[in-house]
Amino acid sequence: MSINEAADLQPVAIEPIDLEQADLEQAAFEPVPIESSGTESSDAESIDTEPIIRAALTINHLNVDPLNAAPVAAQRHVSRRTAERFIAVHVGRSGEVAGGMSQVVNGYLAHSFVDFDLRMVPSRDGSGGLRAAGVAASAFLKLLRLANPKRTVVVAHLSQGGSFAREGALLALAHVRGFATVAQLHGSSFADFARTRPRLVGSVLRCADVVLTLSAQSHTAASEFVPGERVVLVPNAVADGIVRQIENVVVFGGAVSKRKGVDILVAAWKRLAPQHPLWKLVIAGPIADQPTEPLAGAQFVGPLSHAALMEMLERSAIAVMPSRDEAMPMFILEAMARTNCVVATSVGGVPAVLAGGVGVLVEPGDVDALEAALHRAMTDAPWRAKKADLARSAFETTYSAAAVFPRIERSWTTALDRRSNRVAKKYRPGSRTRTQQP
Template sequence: MNEQRALWVSTSVRTPGGMTTYLQAMQKTPLWSEWNVRHVATHREGSKFTKLAAFVGGSVLFLVEMIRFRPTVVHLHTSARASFGRKAILLWCSSLSGLPTVLHIHGSDFMEYFAESSALTQVLIRATLCRASAVVALGSIWARRLERIAPGARIVEIPNAVPLAASPARLSSTDRPIRFVFLGRIGERKGAFELLRAWACLDAPTATLTMAGDGDVQQARSLVRELHLESSVDLPGWLSPAAVGDLLDNADVLVLPSRREGQPMAVLEAMARGLCVIAGEGGGLPEMIGGGCGLLVTSDDVDGITTALQRVVDDAALRISCGKAAYERARQRYDIDVVWRRLDGLYREVTGNPRSRNPLTWQMQWPPAAAEERVAQG
């Protein structure tokens, strides 16, 4: 058996969402074989009973893997609230047994979760963050916020990652109708309904919008009918990864006017193809597309969203420029071939493997202060 062994714990690979997309992408990298990674699911979608059963069954499997597999590092992927509670239990079990444990924070609601928690719960959250061998933040904005919550925790910045397209797609196509795409759970948090209201005000008779995802799909379809958008808006529901890839390959602009985001995979997948991105200014999005890689909007500002849509329809040069800049940023920061090596370096560092002890081989190298400044100005 490979000497290096990692145990990953997260939601089920059948759970729709960015964490699953990230997990499936990492399974295709050399990290999976070099660290002989095994995966345990402690959550799946369903009723409260289904979720409880998944956690109990996953926890038992986790303990079995700890005894039989004997991992050299445990990597826990969490969001907030119940997800963090589940992973906190497993983190204390693994760390008390002496195993290096990495806690990977994905949730866009984590700061709100901490702020709304009782004083005792905040103490437990802080203690859990400090107990981890390393806490992975998706970017400098999230790293600074986590450091304020738990100054004693070891926070490292490693972003989500996607495979990079060989070259930016469709950037020179300016003589055809513009194709917009929205990807994600359809609902208030993602700004889906504000997008539809903005779309109704857009002066672009030939432009089309495809909104793919689960959630409040029927409510969105009702709003489409109410606003008489049937000829330009399509809501196909949740799509397979292959279908999402085809949709993005033929798109020009990704629109995601979210209120809160960590580091959405949909935006990364669009950037990796060289698409122009219009996104909400909450969470980690300014760090992703700020500085010329896209347009930032306020999620509940329908007029502002309309203006951004109209700008990229009317200004092909702007649309192409944003797409090229987004592709270049994805190449530098979010290319999966770069990010898996950073995880490999982190694992070696926390396990004491002498092959890679220099943290500069894995920690991201862009100025954190600049991202905070962009948020403050926004």
Template sequence: MTTRGGVASFVREMRETPLWTEWDVRHVTTHRDGTALTKIAIAARALVVYLYQVLAHRPAVVHLHMSSYGSFVRKYVFELIARGLRIPVVLHLHGSDFRLFHDRGPRLLRAAIRDALRGAAVVVALGEPWAQALRGITAEARIIVVCNAVRLAEPVDQRTEQPVRVLFLGEIGERKGAFTLLDAWQRMVRAAGDPAAARLLVAGDGAVEAARKRIADLGVESTVEIRGWVAAQQVPEVMRRAHVLVLPSHREGQPMAILEAMARGLCVVTCPVGGIPDLVGEDCGVLVPPGEIEPLATALEQVVLDGALRARLGAAAWQRVRDEFDIDVVWRRFDRIYREVIDEHR
């Protein structure tokens, strides 16, 4: 699976757990990055494969990963089919703008969203703020919180002279705060007084050329590298070379990039939006207000210049993943959910 995004990352991780084999999971891909024609073809093929699977194999439970817009339409159709066949549905919500998607939608769409939430045996939210937002759509849905999961890795070595390597990993644009980051980076470099102290790698797709122009305008070309999208298999190597992950998102779900960074002991600088506060507390990361340049510049200066602080936050982040977000903990949670849902529908 080479599709980008949190859902694809979650599925890749779950493939490697006993959940996949013990439940004989049959994954149906409904989306793939590419042209509009490619996406339509994949969606059409997925519907055929899904119909065959539910009719021929009659699964005990259907687990749907749903987000906004096209994802909602595809998965709502799948949910209706499962409900028509009396197969219980676990509806796993992703996408940071789902409540906004509902509130701004026409009346018929809002009714469909409410029906999707009410009709599922269980709705899985990635964090308590998401759960509250979904309860605001309908109080009749059974909503539980299960955070994303990641596999623990060998912690990075935070002992370094210079440069400290800072990583931004995600779509380059306003939602992820990429341009706020570039402005803050310029101020941090000036405040630190040593252009050799740190290097920033911006890895992702989106507004790549606009980011390159902003870097040139800010005069920080010598300290910033722009790279295109990093494939999933390359992420571990990119993170092994980093000391800090910065993701100053304005709106967010529960980014796998943060979990993957924490699982490697990186120091995380981010914003308390969406499901991020469920992952990062003040004891294992640095939280700054979204969209504000000065607090972000100050936070970057602190973690770049203070190696002891960087190491302490990175170690606490690694410990928190081990205790709460390790894949071996989360797959067992889904195993219990499946069993409970099946028992309730007998």
């Protein structure tokens, strides 16, 4: 069944929800005032989520028209389980937007999954104020109109701050409506955010049948709120690159910010540039809190399209990411897929990605260590080539779509199974919430 056909199904009547048993705490969902840096990597735009959350918490019985949005992808495989296709509805942000979360979603939408068709419900577009509230409200209405909970899983892409409140509210709505739900965590500072906002985080994660995390740290933090078997550590996946002529280029890709360590990179390059006049540093990304400055042998190119950045990585020899804080940066995985020697800092999930000599790790904020690592990569060609080959091999075995996407799809199937168990338990004989047969 195609997505268009699925969208034309008659809506199913959702069983009444006992909100006390739904395990939602309204007080935990107050809006989170966050200052936006203007880049997706911060995921910090503020939005008034109270109307959305209030509606999510008061829905008790719905029988509404199905979602009639156009499908994002219409793969027509035959499901391994039944002849009828499943649907994964992704809630968040996609498109040509800087930031790892959008690229993860874009990768899903471009892939042909075996058992699932995909839809996208945008809940934000980078705007603020009334426009942002309108986008979120539109997502809320689309989830209200969503039908067929037995075959549909809702995947909310969450970061810390305002994103967690907004997309978390939409996840709660899907849960209350009886859909299978997956919370996919992207934020680089999720563990810290969970410590400061435990009620909010706990209320959202308890609405998820499966929680996907990118790092061991996030996995541990999420497991404090829900049973450990519901939390799954799955890496991001990236598309393959193509072979181009390699040049003496070092590439940084990301927000030009202190969090990404651009100040440390600039300090190190000022020392390196006079020694390596045949090498060039390219800093690509939107300007955040680090001003650009004239830099010998270097160029600030501003934000690039994703395709342009990938083409640059296909030509570069070295990729550098001296961040002070990360979860699992897509830029590093994309550089590995394009056979770069990767130099990065020991933060978040990066050490696990670059373990076993796959890349070069330095401590965050250490100019001397970053300078030494880049110097060796630029001067020792056999060593650099070995690192690049190891990175490419690690990509193929662990971070390619072929390696990761079957695991992602299994998590969606698991969510559907747990939703079925949840409904069966709720309506078995003797249950105090049993009001009608499902």
